Amino acid sequence: MTTAVDRTARKPATMAQALQRALRDSLAEDPSVHVMGEDVGTLGGVFRITDGLAKEFGEDRVTDTPLAEAGILGAAVGMAMYGLRPVVEMQFDAFAYPAFEQLISHVAKMRNRTKGAMSLPLTIRVPYGGGIGGVEHHSDSSEAYYIATPGLHVVAPATVADAYGLLRASIASDDPVIFLEPKRLYWSKDSWNPEAPESVEPIGKAVVRRRGRSATLITYGPSVPVCMEAAEAAQAEGWDLEVVDLRSLVPFDDETVCASVRRTGRAVVVHESGGFGGPGGEIAARVTERCFHHLEAPVLRVAGFDIPYPPPMLERHHLPGVDRILDAVARLQWESDGGMS
Amino acid sequence: MTTAVDRTARKPATMAQALQRALRDSLAEDPSVHVMGEDVGTLGGVFRITDGLAKEFGEDRVTDTPLAEAGILGAAVGMAMYGLRPVVEMQFDAFAYPAFEQLISHVAKMRNRTKGAMSLPLTIRVPYGGGIGGVEHHSDSSEAYYIATPGLHVVAPATVADAYGLLRASIASDDPVIFLEPKRLYWSKDSWNPEAPESVEPIGKAVVRRRGRSATLITYGPSVPVCMEAAEAAQAEGWDLEVVDLRSLVPFDDETVCASVRRTGRAVVVHESGGFGGPGGEIAARVTERCFHHLEAPVLRVAGFDIPYPPPMLERHHLPGVDRILDAVARLQWESDGGMS
Amino acid sequence: MSKHSTPVMEQRGAHQPTPPPAWKPRTDPAPLLPDPEPYRVLGTDAADTADSALLLKLYGELVRGRRYNAQATALTKQGRLAVYPSTTGQEAAEVAAALVLQEQDWLFPSYRDTLAAVARGLDPVKALGLLRGDWHTGYDPYEHRIAPLSTPLATQLPHAVGLAHAARLKGDDVVALAMVGDGGTSEGDFHEALNFAAVWKAPVVFLVQNNGFAISVPLAKQTAAPSIAHKAVGYGMPGRLVDGNDAAAMHEVLSEAVRRAREGHGPTLVEAVTYRMDAHTNADDATRYRTDAEVETWRAHDPIALMERELTERGLLDDERIQAEREAAEEFAAALRAGMNADPVLDPMDLFRHVYAEQTTQLREQAAQLRAELEAEQEQAR
Amino acid sequence: MSKHSTPVMEQRGAHQPTPPPAWKPRTDPAPLLPDPEPYRVLGTDAADTADSALLLKLYGELVRGRRYNAQATALTKQGRLAVYPSTTGQEAAEVAAALVLQEQDWLFPSYRDTLAAVARGLDPVKALGLLRGDWHTGYDPYEHRIAPLSTPLATQLPHAVGLAHAARLKGDDVVALAMVGDGGTSEGDFHEALNFAAVWKAPVVFLVQNNGFAISVPLAKQTAAPSIAHKAVGYGMPGRLVDGNDAAAMHEVLSEAVRRAREGHGPTLVEAVTYRMDAHTNADDATRYRTDAEVETWRAHDPIALMERELTERGLLDDERIQAEREAAEEFAAALRAGMNADPVLDPMDLFRHVYAEQTTQLREQAAQLRAELEAEQEQAR
Numbered sequence A, B: 001m002t003t004a005v006d007r008t009a010r011k012p013a014t015m016a017q018a019l020q021r022a023l024r025d026s027l028a029e030d031p032s033v034h035v036m037g038e039d040v041g042t043l044g045g046v047f048r049i050t051d052g053l054a055k056e057f058g059e060d061r062v063t064d065t066p067l068a069e070a071g072i073l074g075a076a077v078g079m080a081m082y083g084l085r086p087v088v089e090m091q092f093d094a095f096a097y098p099a100f101e102q103l104i105s106h107v108a109k110m111r112n113r114t115k116g117a118m119s120l121p122l123t124i125r126v127p128y129g130g131g132i133g134g135v136e137h138h139s140d141s142s143e144a145y146y147i148a149t150p151g152l153h154v155v156a157p158a159t160v161a162d163a164y165g166l167l168r169a170s171i172a173s174d175d176p177v178i179f180l181e182p183k184r185l186y187w188s189k190d191s192w193n194p195e196a197p198e199s200v201e202p203i204g205k206a207v208v209r210r211r212g213r214s215a216t217l218i219t220y221g222p223s224v225p226v227c228m229e230a231a232e233a234a235q236a237e238g239w240d241l242e243v244v245d246l247r248s249l250v251p252f253d254d255e256t257v258c259a260s261v262r263r264t265g266r267a268v269v270v271h272e273s274g275g276f277g278g279p280g281g282e283i284a285a286r287v288t289e290r291c292f293h294h295l296e297a298p299v300l301r302v303a304g305f306d307i308p309y310p311p312p313m314l315e316r317h318h319l320p321g322v323d324r325i326l327d328a329v330a331r332l333q334w335e336s337d338g339g340m341s
Numbered sequence C, D: 001m002s003k004h005s006t007p008v009m010e011q012r013g014a015h016q017p018t019p020p021p022a023w024k025p026r027t028d029p030a031p032l033l034p035d036p037e038p039y040r041v042l043g044t045d046a047a048d049t050a051d052s053a054l055l056l057k058l059y060g061e062l063v064r065g066r067r068y069n070a071q072a073t074a075l076t077k078q079g080r081l082a083v084y085p086s087t088t089g090q091e092a093a094e095v096a097a098a099l100v101l102q103e104q105d106w107l108f109p110s111y112r113d114t115l116a117a118v119a120r121g122l123d124p125v126k127a128l129g130l131l132r133g134d135w136h137t138g139y140d141p142y143e144h145r146i147a148p149l150s151t152p153l154a155t156q157l158p159h160a161v162g163l164a165h166a167a168r169l170k171g172d173d174v175v176a177l178a179m180v181g182d183g184g185t186s187e188g189d190f191h192e193a194l195n196f197a198a199v200w201k202a203p204v205v206f207l208v209q210n211n212g213f214a215i216s217v218p219l220a221k222q223t224a225a226p227s228i229a230h231k232a233v234g235y236g237m238p239g240r241l242v243d244g245n246d247a248a249a250m251h252e253v254l255s256e257a258v259r260r261a262r263e264g265h266g267p268t269l270v271e272a273v274t275y276r277m278d279a280h281t282n283a284d285d286a287t288r289y290r291t292d293a294e295v296e297t298w299r300a301h302d303p304i305a306l307m308e309r310e311l312t313e314r315g316l317l318d319d320e321r322i323q324a325e326r327e328a329a330e331e332f333a334a335a336l337r338a339g340m341n342a343d344p345v346l347d348p349m350d351l352f353r354h355v356y357a358e359q360t361t362q363l364r365e366q367a368a369q370l371r372a373e374l375e376a377e378q379e380q381a382r
């Protein structure tokens, strides 16, 4: 069943293709990798990320499970205990919630509980976030729950190349990784480095997507393209914005983020997840702790509102867009008028 | 079965007694109040908070359920849909996790989903936090999960009087309330206002527990007494610390908190919950957003480490104590040397 | 040493086998087990005693239900619905679930069961609100006592138990009927709900529509049980296995279950064996996981056809009557079209209005922000 | 209109009742149902064929197990254990669970089952690590293939399924035996685990110790099922009901279940009817929820006494042998005492070492902070 990685294969054009290629390459290279979840086999997943994999690797490697998320994750824990490397798909963000006890009380804690004797090399893929017109429970940004759970790595790609690289790295990791796939970027295309398509970035390194001098936009996942767009638009207003793509929320790359903020002196954190208790608070707080005397203004946040994710027809009002980001940039006390406090 | 509130009853001496009295008074005053959970009936709960209530109000009002937290919370949702006011006990913090899907996808969203037609007046009591020598899964501080879930109120008493008042207010609330009971304060005694034992504070008001001029300690729940002790100890070092007890994390009392920080110009957030992605980030970020030009130093955080809660013999190293708080206060750049950044 | 550490040497000798003291079978399992085959009425002897008026009523509902499914599917193509999970082929179970309930009873539908809600009297435009996408629940649940359509699978089942239990505690005559799919029975919430219902003897009926698939996953990958109805015995409630395409059988079995519940005998688990003729939703491609041949075997067992045969043999149905039912269904569909073609009136500020009974300061600030943005937008548009 | 909207008028006439096409009973339920009474060996005819050596071995383990329980309880009083959930009265199920497994098999104990772990060969000092409080799991799970004691109830069951499934996929001869209490069967994870196991035909044995209570909650408030073993049929696996105090019966039934699993026939659910003679833990007050009289009825059904009677009647046991077993148990207890009296060596820096394979920057910083604090403390102490 095991196939070699096909290095001549066509470069993935979309994030969905990159994810699929990462899964295929991982399955081909490492017989201990197993893909499992609801509809991941015959159907190829509701987003078709696992399309064709069951046929290629067999149903024992790519398995349609019964419809029970705690059971899926719990079984994956047992498989990992026995040395396999399960890659679990949660069909949508909100459908990962039934598995929370397994996640918090076991997945995140097993290595620590056993003083390192038992590790759980498993990857939990979660198609997440909004912007695709999904009905309720299909558009949650639930990263706040994950980052507050020590023992998990939390990763979110924003580009086609990172989708490939980060998923390979996650599957290769000896620790559990929450792999957040921005649904609305599944069909996005962007530059893919043809030199090193299989290069695997280590988890935990942020990247500066755009250099700038006026202020730093700190962001990740689905908000990265939005911030890039905002940075372009900002030029017209005379702001030269830097954009940092975190890629990994846990571990957090304080170094890259702080280096940028110290350079620019101003920062806005942008994410789709709700503001209150969301990752932005953590990021703003730690940047402020570390760069206080470099800051010309408080670190601001542009986030989803503190409301349940809206119905499809209203979601555009909720999602942090270019205008809202520029409004925040405008409030970064360019004239030091102290009006904020 | 319905009994009147006994206004001549002995004043509760401990937080546990105050909670029990709040439950009894609520049961007596309002026939729609129902208490339910594992072991809450015959046994009176593993912490004896519901002791005697099943006898007094009958098993239909105070009910031992099967051992299944999602079932308990889900059934409580249905009861609330029919006009009852369920008060659910989760036996320990970590044993609330199986109920997360019900909590996030239904409890928090029902009012919003139905444009206000269907409200869920239910209270979820969660004995929480460490310091009691509990084995794993018995000492979690899980408030980060709750505050990141719009639609929930999140409340934590720190005093005997607040235990009574906030629990009454929570049960009276027409919205779901996560009521976090600091386990290690169950047997704590403190001042109880004999003038107004039944006074019910509205949810959402912070209180200044101690006036001071040098810096503000922002805290809640089990960390309040620790901060009070730290404030006493700080006097010897020449610091006059103010202590704000949030009482309610959601809604958040920006007004009281910011008024204090604007007065003192410095702040430390103290909680037992893990630091990364914990409430402290949110609090530090919002205080900074609102009080930037009043701040002499970044808002610092003293929190639990970013690790699974330690085993009993090591928990003292994890819990934020007086020394760690004073260390943080000392780092508040009293000489404005800019050494932080 | 504890008081238990000395084995009871002195009792030796009096050696007679006794069962463990605590063990007493609390329920006889035999009556809880389902029939060996799905129960049927249409085309069997049981049909002889079926009430003609009821059969005709069911027929009308089936025809209307089929038309409803076709119309809703068409609305997805016109972009009027974001998505529609069809119950074409499952109309018998859907309409029976609605018809067996009394006014004061409650229905707990899953995301697929808009037809049941419509058959209970809900305006189809409101029933489809979730799928149109203007709001999450398109109706006031108290209007017809229909809980919000539940998307997280099986999570509505404990709600039904709690509601029925609450009603019983209040002394009200209320039965809750909760619907779930075959896939949903694998969820922990299914288990917990059935267990609570049985322990509390709550007046609930659990209706599982076993339509063969959970999206692409066939029943054989979902459970190894002899039938889903066999799960009932593990909770101490009766399990009933029914031909889900036989509206008369569905009505009879559900009525009986509702009556048991109403009379205080507790919950019942009913498995309706049926088939989803359409794809999972309009967005799904069913050819990936099932054959046309399989679909065709089920077309021969169509719920409307089964009922038409029965009624025709009884001489209750002629082309005229069929025509009349179809026309009624067409009218219904036309009204639905008209209702859905009207653009819903949306107020973005609703996003902040119903999160809490009383808006928090935080939400007031955020609402103000959005209001300002919208005003600026309008300003620009001028 | 969709292709389904026209009922199959043309098929009318060919009216013969057929069952719904999809329905075929995949498993005959009859053999899955448990015996009407708990299966017993000791004191019944079945005992005649029981192997003497096995009975004597079981007896020794029972005596040692009882002594272990007494010793661990004593250690709580001396403050050497934070808490101890005793299995006094449940030793037969505990030791049988361990003895039926082969070296390469896996045991998945619940928080109560330290005795099973000890009977499998784990150093009791390590087994009690969690309850002593120096670390969460006191042992390397791979040493004896014993999963960490699971405190969140029933969550270990899907782990057992996954591990057994993984072993089968790898072609390894491994059976997993997972233990859970009667209360734990109400959790969703119980349901999901059993369902996965049956669908995957995983080599797992689920052992439910029905000891009558979940802390204070009696079985009647936990389930209305005829027995817990009856739950098996709902998953399509056999359910076995056994006298949990009859070590010979437990050994036989569990051995049979392990053999089935090993031979590829899939999982079995075994319910051991037993009783918890002590309180839930040393911290519990059992008088609040049960009577001494009830406890006494069970004392007459003590697992050690049952075995002693059998062995005595067979002439296999005399006072000398009893004495020898007790002395061995005393030695075992003395060693445990000695082990527990040694203060564990604690390194607070362990708090940061095992959260991730590679320490994050954040944890390195926090570790440095604690190290500095500890050094300052030491400095002061000097």
Ligand SMILES: Cc1ncc(C[n+]2csc(CCOP(=O)(O)OP(=O)(O)O)c2C)c(N)n1
Pocket: A038, A067, A091, A095, A098, C112, C151, C152, C153, C180, C181, C182, C183, C184, C185, C211, C213, C214, C215, C276, C280
């Ligand atoms: C908890 C949860 N997990 C996953 C999903 C995604 N999902 C939606 S429908 C569906 C299949 C449901 O199958 P079944 O219960 O048989 O109902 P049917 O669609 O056949 O009516 C899945 C997996 C969900 N809605 N909720």
Ligand SMILES: Cc1ncc(C[n+]2csc(CCOP(=O)(O)OP(=O)(O)O)c2C)c(N)n1
Pocket: B038, B067, B091, B095, B098, D112, D151, D152, D153, D180, D181, D182, D183, D184, D185, D211, D213, D214, D215, D276, D280
């Ligand atoms: C998920 C979860 N909920 C609640 C608890 C608290 N708790 C610990 S033991 C126990 C009772 C367990 O009863 P049972 O399953 O019958 O096992 P026994 O204690 O009788 O061995 C409870 C409720 C827990 N450990 N895990």
Ligand SMILES: [Mg+2]
Pocket: C181, C182, C183, C209, C210, C211, C212, C213, C214, C215
């Ligand atoms: Mg289905």
Ligand SMILES: [Mg+2]
Pocket: D181, D182, D183, D209, D210, D211, D212, D213, D214, D215
């Ligand atoms: Mg028990």
